[in-house]
Amino acid sequence: MTNIESGGPDGRLAVEQTGGLGEKGLSKGAVGVLGAVVIGVSCIAPAYTLTAALGPTVAEVGTHLPAIFIAGFIPMLLVALGYRELNTAMPDSGTSFTWATRAFGPWIGWMGGWGLIAATIIVLSNLAAVAVDFFYLMLAQITGRPELADLTDVLWLNIATTLVFIAGACWISYRGIETTKSFQYVLVAFQVLVLGWFAIAAFSHVANGTAFDATPISWEWFNPFGVGSLTGFAAGVSLSIFIFWGWDVTLTMNEETKDPDKVPGRAATLTVLVIMAIYMVVSLSVISFAGIGDTGLGAGNPENQESIFAVLAGPVMGPFAILMSLAILSSSAASLQSTFVSPARTILAMGYYKALPPEYGKVSPRFKSPSTATVTAGVAAAAFYVITRTLSENALWDTITALGMMICFYYGVTALACVWYFRRELFTSARAVVFRLLAPLLGGIILLVMFVKTAVDSMDPDYGSGSNIAGLGMVFILGVSVLLLGVAVMFYMRWRHPAYFQGGTLTRRT
């Protein structure tokens, strides 16, 4: 608990700060390594990422799933190291928007912020949609009436339910209600347990000869060069970035930990080992059990790829498939709520620094949460979902691919911001060369290359799920129109509220 006073007891007009307001609200020394690992795994939400990304990734790289997951982690790691440097240098103002503005000035900074907001808005709509799918699936499993699971395919009902989920999470976030420790521990333990159960059950089917399409595990699956095409590789890496998105939260936790020198590093290492083990075991078990054929339960069947566990949990786990539904529903609903905070805060910061109209900088007097910004994030996520769901038959698939693209964009920008921000201190030590120059530069370039490659490839109408409008791939339309919308808003802001763009509110570091 922190206590900040202003004004002495005798003079009501003497506004005097006796404590750093910046210190406020952080519970210090609270988290050890285990706690940080739980936070990291919970941010990644592996049950959700696997069901959302496994199918689309198999579609791109086939059996080379393990290889691409490992390859995808490398740029994530490189960028995260740069993130940590920026976070240490500017702990109070930290994220893509402010960092990129400080490094590159208002224009790139603005787009960096927009990229982060867009990525989180897209993931919000996807999280809500996945939660809704498993909500109806679980309803069917509880009542023993399989037809209830098909309700999620009724367009208007699906959209209505998803909007209710988004509104609920938005309301919780607006009220400033936060997740508790025990809730996180239970949620994470349950996810890991259920995913382990799924893998063991899948492997026993393979051993007993009851698997759908028993496929023997091969070392070739771990060879990233076996993917064959650069298009497939780039798409696979974008998707892998999405499945590790969340991991870097452990690296940026400093003041919250018991020992800032040791805990974040150890927790980050341990988290990646845990999450990598989960991804390897589950992806191997899925391919061994179902193969990558494009019929029936095959992981290559486009019918299955939007949400792999919705299809496979039943055949693999039998009556216990309901646990998988519960794990995914709970983890995606929890992520939905916690993810709201992020775009809301970036919108708040952009409103505060006049990069967006000032009303976005409003804080609720009662709940002390970003008010206009939170509602805006909710409305945007809802609008994005309604548009994609109406335009595309494979909305989930397309949004995940577009999301991977958006993450590559803002991560790439932020990584290069790190190099540029520290450009005068790059060669002061060997450590600086590695963490401020080489790692973020390489990571940033890889991600921006992936971004451009995915953007170009996705113009092909057959890209990803194969949804297209007038011969232009759906993923391209989604990704590029979101970014162009950002450019349009940026120019509007430059015209109407030029202060930020003239360097009047947030200055570039010189």
Next chain:
Amino acid sequence: MRYIVGYTADARGAEAVRLALALGGGLTGGGEDTHLDLAMILPEHTPFSATYPGGDHGYRSIIAEQVDTWAAEALQLVAEGVSARAVVRSAGSEAEGLDDLARESGAGLIVIGGRPGKLAARMGPGSVATALLHSASTPVAMAPVGDGGAIPHGLERVTAFVGTRPGALAVVQTAAVAARRRGAELRIVSLLGQDGGDDAQLSARRAELQGHVAAVVAEAGIHAETVVAEGRNIEEAVQALPWQRDEVAVVGSSRLAHRRRLFLGATAQRMLRTLTVPLVVVPRDHQPPAPTGA
């Protein structure tokens, strides 16, 4: 006396400041012995609600600046000559933060606003008020939520409500101290609901109540007007009482309360909806501080 004012930068917060000033005498001159802590409670951040994608997004510095602005605005609401400061605290809930602040600073009273808007008011006290009225360890004053309620300007009379249950003495003493500090009149009221019972039973209960009130007044060693207010039910009994504009009602907390804690009883809840004056709820076994300098 020190007051903890539950401040939010809206109409409810402004109402709380006005009420604290009225009770402390700041609006009528003579609030020299009054000190207001204008308390803003921020949500407590736990690392287990880590925001992702990461970083603080500039949030803390924005909130800190906003809170500074709010603090300056809040201090502007305080009348000349009254000592006040702004206090910020992070806590699990607003009620918890206010109660902790009151306990730590030895404050005599927590003051909160009612609910803005007529519709909300019909629903009774807000969530913060409800939480405080059910758990605080310091007396809580709340702006009236019922129709026709208004914040008083000063304090001309203090009305203490007592029943026949134990705890009446603490209520009467607290009311007496408050009245003496502000030079206000003191009125001790017991409520008699007429529903059920014939005339004989009613007059027996009336006599019992009168005797009880007289005993409590004698035990407290005070002089006060004593009234038995009657109506078909509690609401009507309260409404039948004449009320002054500059008046405050004081009730004790329910028997369900833990020692030295508040718990708003059913009768008090019904009174809260009917009262047009602020209500102060006193914890069980509360020891009122002796008046200083007055």
